[in-house]
Amino acid sequence: MEWMRAPVRGLGWKRPLDMMRTRVETKAVFDLIGQLERGSSCLRFDGRLVGRRS
Template sequence: MAILLDNYRAPNASTPSFWQIVGIPARGAQLYDALKEGMSFTVYKKLVAASGLEHKELARYVAIPPATLQRRAKAGKFNVDESDRLYRFAEVFNATTELFEGDNDRARQWLLNPVRGLGDRRPVDMLATSAETEAVLDLIGRLEHGVFA
């Protein structure tokens, strides 16, 4: 047992999680409150930076028209539905990045290309509904565990 403990390294507590980086509570009451109150526009900018997508691309994938995006930038926050779509994108992007062991470029490429396990649909095009998002997350989980059928 001593050998195992000697080789054990605790996770680096100073390394921020994806959720801390983008400014979204990961789970629980804080997340629910943030969604109901509306996500800050800062979260959007951080998601753009984290994902490597262009501002207009992310807006398109989360179904926020350009004029609405401009209004939200001025107002400083999104409404409930928009916040939920931003969260769905963040959840899928985070899961995809974990699937590709932290490689954001590979994660982004996977999201932007048709995937056989999704009926040759692009994962990023399946964020409009919670059911589609759940299908993407389910596939990611199966891929992580080597279950292909």
């Protein structure tokens, strides 16, 4: 899974692989994957929800 090694905008430009060290960071990765699967347009900045499609 090459995408796990690349910086991701939705994770603050961190690599998902690097964020699998703590429970909170792992949840952030899984949350982002869920948003992508649902086609959500939620935008995250520093872990805060800043925009959402109605």
